[in-house]
Amino acid sequence: MGHHDNRTFGSAGTSGSAGRAGDADTDVEADVEADAPDAEPGTVEEDGELAALALKILVAGGFGVGKTTLVGAVSEIRPLRTEEQLSEAGELVDDTGGVAQKTTTTVAMDFGRITIRSGLSLYLFGTPGQDRFWFLWDELSTGALGAVVLADTRRLEDCFPAVDYFEHRRIPFVVAVNCFTEARRYGAHDVSRALDLEQGTPVVLCDARDKDSGKEVLIRLVEYAGRVHTARLLDSVGPQAGSV
Numbered sequence: 001m002g003h004h005d006n007r008t009f010g011s012a013g014t015s016g017s018a019g020r021a022g023d024a025d026t027d028v029e030a031d032v033e034a035d036a037p038d039a040e041p042g043t044v045e046e047d048g049e050l051a052a053l054a055l056k057i058l059v060a061g062g063f064g065v066g067k068t069t070l071v072g073a074v075s076e077i078r079p080l081r082t083e084e085q086l087s088e089a090g091e092l093v094d095d096t097g098g099v100a101q102k103t104t105t106t107v108a109m110d111f112g113r114i115t116i117r118s119g120l121s122l123y124l125f126g127t128p129g130q131d132r133f134w135f136l137w138d139e140l141s142t143g144a145l146g147a148v149v150l151a152d153t154r155r156l157e158d159c160f161p162a163v164d165y166f167e168h169r170r171i172p173f174v175v176a177v178n179c180f181t182e183a184r185r186y187g188a189h190d191v192s193r194a195l196d197l198e199q200g201t202p203v204v205l206c207d208a209r210d211k212d213s214g215k216e217v218l219i220r221l222v223e224y225a226g227r228v229h230t231a232r233l234l235d236s237v238g239p240q241a242g243s244v
Contacts, residue, residue, distance in 0.1 A: 054121045056143050057221065059110070060165070061150035062158025063129040066178045066208035068110050070150065071126045074214040075112025109140060114218065122218055129158070137165060146172040146225035148217055150208065154183050156194060163195055172225035174202040176217045 059067045072079045110126030125140050141147075147166050151159040159175070166173040177191055186194075188203035197203070202224050207213045 052119050052121065054123055055145045055222065057122050057124050057218065058141060058144050058147035058171075059124055059126040059150065060137075060147055060159075060162040060173075061129060062152070062155060062162075065129065065150045065152050065155070065158065067126040067129065067150055070148070070176075070178075070206075070208040070214050070217075071110040071112040071124050073209055073211050074114045074218065075124065076115060077113050080109075080111040109136065114215065116215070116219060116222065120222075122222070124218075127162075141169065141171060144171060145229075146174075146221050148221055149173050149175045151175055151177050151191065151195075152180060152183065153177060153186055153191065154180070156191075159195070163197070167198060172221070172228040174204060174217065174221045174224060176204050176206045176208075178208045179205055 059071055061067055068079075109128070110124070112124040112126075113121060114124065115121045125144075127137055127140055147162075149159050149162045149166065163173075163175070165171075175191065175195065175197065177186070177188075179185065188205065192201065192203045195203075202220055204217055204220055206217050
């Protein structure tokens with residue numbers, strides 16, 4: 001997981017800092033299951049003539065890019081968070097350069113839920129950003145429709161591992177550039193070239209703090225992932241259909 005190591009962002013600085021990554025909230029909701037719908041992610045539940053579809057979405061990206069903030073902004077239930085205070089020991093392995101204001105970090109996952117429209121809900125699973133928590137990604141990605149990779153143009157290299165992960169496992173994803181106030185603005189095409197994304201991978205600009213902005217990112221992902229999965233299904237049955 002590292003063929004993006006040589007990617008650059010033109011003349012953009014990739015040092016600097018990531019800004020807000022969500023307010024600390026160590027009060028993990030023990031009763032999240034009571035708030036969540038009965039259907040498991042990716043299942044259909046019949047209710048009379050209506051079918052409620054719940055889809056599993058991952059929110060990934062580097063340390064401090066805004067994953068917790070995005071999940072919290074769009075979730076219609078109080079999000080479950082597994083954040084802990086940053087420690088002196090963690091300073092040896094976590095790149096906190098330019099993010100001195102960040103005092104907590106996700107150590108397992110964030111969880112939230114949003115209803116896109118009647119009958120369609122998304123379960124959001126925010127992944128931890130540090131390398132030492134990558135062993136959790138395989139478990140979290142099981143059954144996922146797709147993923148959002150959050151990016152900060154000042155630290156673009158931080159999202160390379162997530163891009164590699166989803167490309168290698170053929171999980172559809174969109175890159176959402178979290179437009180921090182202090183960051184220089186780049187267009188979607190520039191970001192796509194800098195990340196050397198596969199053709200057709202969407203890049204969208206967003207504000208992770210804003211619910212409507214975050215919802216638009218999720219809608220874009222669902223639309224894109226739907227097209228990808230449909231195309232793969234057609235490819236898998238095409239030769240058989242042609243031989244009949």
